[in-house]
Amino acid sequence: MRRFFIESILDNVILKGDEFEHFKKVLRGKIGDKITCFCGDGKEYLCEVDKIENNYANAKVLEIKNSDKDSSLNVTVFVGIPKGDKMEFLIQKLSELGVSKIIPFESSFTIAKPKNKQDRYKKIAIEACKQCGRTIPLKVLDCVSFKEMLKSLKDYDISYFAYEQAYGGNFDDVKNHKNIALIVGSEGGFSEEESKLILEAGAKIVSLGKRILRCETAPIYAVSVIDYLTKN
Numbered sequence: 337m338r339r340f341f342i343e344s345i346l347d348n349v350i351l352k353g354d355e356f357e358h359f360k361k362v363l364r365g366k367i368g369d370k371i372t373c374f375c376g377d378g379k380e381y382l383c384e385v386d387k388i389e390n391n392y393a394n395a396k397v398l399e400i401k402n403s404d405k406d407s408s409l410n411v412t413v414f415v416g417i418p419k420g421d422k423m424e425f426l427i428q429k430l431s432e433l434g435v436s437k438i439i440p441f442e443s444s445f446t447i448a449k450p451k452n453k454q455d456r457y458k459k460i461a462i463e464a465c466k467q468c469g470r471t472i473p474l475k476v477l478d479c480v481s482f483k484e485m486l487k488s489l490k491d492y493d494i495s496y497f498a499y500e501q502a503y504g505g506n507f508d509d510v511k512n513h514k515n516i517a518l519i520v521g522s523e524g525g526f527s528e529e530e531s532k533l534i535l536e537a538g539a540k541i542v543s544l545g546k547r548i549l550r551c552e553t554a555p556i557y558a559v560s561v562i563d564y565l566t567k568n
């Protein structure tokens with residue numbers, strides 16, 4: 337069934353803007369159509385369209401269900417700002433893998449500058465929800481400094497540091513934790529000094545294997561392992 341994102345849902349649902357255009361022009365929606373809506377509260381709203389005007393459609397809520405597609409874990413991925421549009425790729429893929437938040441950070445080897453693309457990022461996260469079935473969109477927070485990232489690690493049950501020069505370290509203890517941070521570098525990786533500071537901040541070093549993965553491959557690999565080890 338077609339899925340629509342609505343900012344807030346009360347007794348009924350109003351499709352407007354892009355969601356309305358999609359319903360009317362792409363799907364050729366009509367009165368009586370059943371649609372599924374979500375608003376980021378972990379629920380799915382089964383609705384029936386009962387009114388179509390020039391620039392909006394109204395649907396009444398028939399049934400509300402708790403979603404079983406959202407992750408029970410809170411996984412935050414700290415990523416060194418990647419170049420080009422790799423962040424968009426990561427938002428889509430990490431959404432599918434159930435990640436809650438991406439927090440970009442600057443470090444000594446990051447070349448790309450923070451981008452002000454929150455609207456675009458939100459749109460990609462919502463589209464990913466429609467495709468994969470989750471109802472709470474992944475959030476991309478504003479870029480933080482390396483120091484701010486280190487400070488925030490204390491907010492997590494465990495932090496994993498994917499270090500390209502790690503010789504060992506794995507995710508075997510992840511099952512005991514719900515609130516998990518993962519730190520992955522940008523194309524340039526980490527300086528020795530930075531790796532020392534991350535470890536001093538309490539993160540656990542992990543290797544993602546003997547090959548160097550690209551900065552857009554590494555988080556997908558790591559989160560897939562976390563997801564696999566924690567699924568029940």
Ligand code: SAM
Pocket residue numbers: 498499500501502519520521522523524525526542543544545546547548549550551554
């Ligand atoms: N410029 C670095 C180098 O040449 O060694 C490589 C950086 S890599 C492209 C980007 C990030 O992915 C790394 O900083 C690290 O967080 C992660 N990564 C890539 N391969 C990894 C591996 N085998 N083990 C752990 N982390 C890895």
